[in-house]
Amino acid sequence: MTPDDLAGTLDFLRRAEALKSTLRSGATASGRQESTAEHTWRLCLMAMVLADGVAGIDGLKLIKTCLVHDLGEAVGGDIPATDPRAADKSAQERHDLLALTATLPPARRDEILALWEEYEAGTSPEAVLAKGFDKLETILQHNQGRNPPDFDYGFNLDYGARHTARHPLTAAIRAVLDEETRARMAVPTE
Template sequence: MDDDSIAGRLAFLRAAEALKHTLRSGHTSNGRPESTAEHSWRLCLLALAFEDGLAGLDLLRVLKLCIVHDLAEAIHGDIPAPMQQDPAAKSAQERQDLAVLTAPLDAPLRAHFLALWEEYEAGATPEARAVKAMDKLETILQHNQGANPPDFDYGFNLDYGQRHTAAHPLFARVRALLDEETRARMRS
């Protein structure tokens, strides 16, 4: 690997650092707003924790998809799901932002990251569909665990990502348990 490739990768990593301070709508258990980087990390951990229930999937590909699925948020931030009015516009903006973020990378690595994101976005493979489901489950888990503001809409969890989580028996069962937690949070 030449110095230009190394420098480009370091520039990319510096830009991706923005995910550490890109905030999401949920809060951590101590009440601090959660970052996109924290969400992506726990999404990877969730995939590892349920690896034995993901027979037939390429775990390395699953982890790669987990890591890149929200990379574009380093540019324009996270749009909370309840505020996403136009999924096509959101997708187009993220595609554009990812192109900007990955611009310093050498062409093969840039193409690899962009292809992973496109795979996730399209739900084109069993791995991408699993990551989409786990992304929804991790979000609901965080909403239920977080010390959220008093006006936090827990009811949103009950419909959020249903079509993704219903597509696999493991995810449907995890979802059922998380929905029970959501209802308990709504009652408290």
């Protein structure tokens, strides 16, 4: 790695740190808002423990896809699925990802962008699983979080359904989480 490549890579890593402070709409089990970095960490953990040995899946590529899927949020923040701006979310995240990765060596920048584009389009087996796991991690957090009394658990039942239906593993996990959601809906709010 050249000195310029190293400097650009360190700049990228410093700016990516913003994901630790980029808040999402979901709450943790302790009741505070979770960060995008925390969501991404558990998404990668899910991929590691659930997809190991799944036929036709490159585990390293799956983890890399999970790592980059929300990377653009370090620039523009998280846009919740219920936000009206979500209709343009993909274009905004791509723009932000390009800005964030601008200082990386071209080959690394191109790799990150290619993984992100595959994820968005769902064009590889790894992208299909990553997208499904992403939706499932969100539902898992909604079910596990200490949410406000007016939290709409019914949202979970439709959220990401077309993505979680694309692979038998994500469909099976979805069935379990949907039952958890229904149980959570049946508990009176405080």
